[in-house]
Amino acid sequence: MLLTIYSCNDAIKRLDDYLDRELSSTELVRVERHVKLCQSCSKKFKFEKETLDGIRAKFNRIILPIDIYERIEQLLELESGNKDNH
Numbered sequence: 434m435l436l437t438i439y440s441c442n443d444a445i446k447r448l449d450d451y452l453d454r455e456l457s458s459t460e461l462v463r464v465e466r467h468v469k470l471c472q473s474c475s476k477k478f479k480f481e482k483e484t485l486d487g488i489r490a491k492f493n494r495i496i497l498p499i500d501i502y503e504r505i506e507q508l509l510e511l512e513s514g515n516k517d518n519h
């Protein structure tokens with residue numbers, strides 16, 4: 434049989450790889466097939482995916498200011514300036 438349907442255990446075991454898109458296409462199809470048929474796994478996969486998406490969105494929002502190096506240089510100059518004053 435080409436499309437063996439995974440058990441919940443089989444699907445859950447592949448959850449991380451599924452989210453990391455590291456499954457082979459066969460595994461991917463099998464996992465998606467199981468998740469479509471199984472409500473509890475469907476909820477779990479959805480929850481994990483949303484959590485992961487949330488984390489990724491947060492990381493995407495952290496953008497370094499363009500002038501960060503300039504600011505660091507200014508801080509260093511300030512610091513060395515202070516040392517000269519003391």
Ligand SMILES: [Zn+2]
Nearest residue numbers: 440441471474
């Ligand atoms: Zn299941």
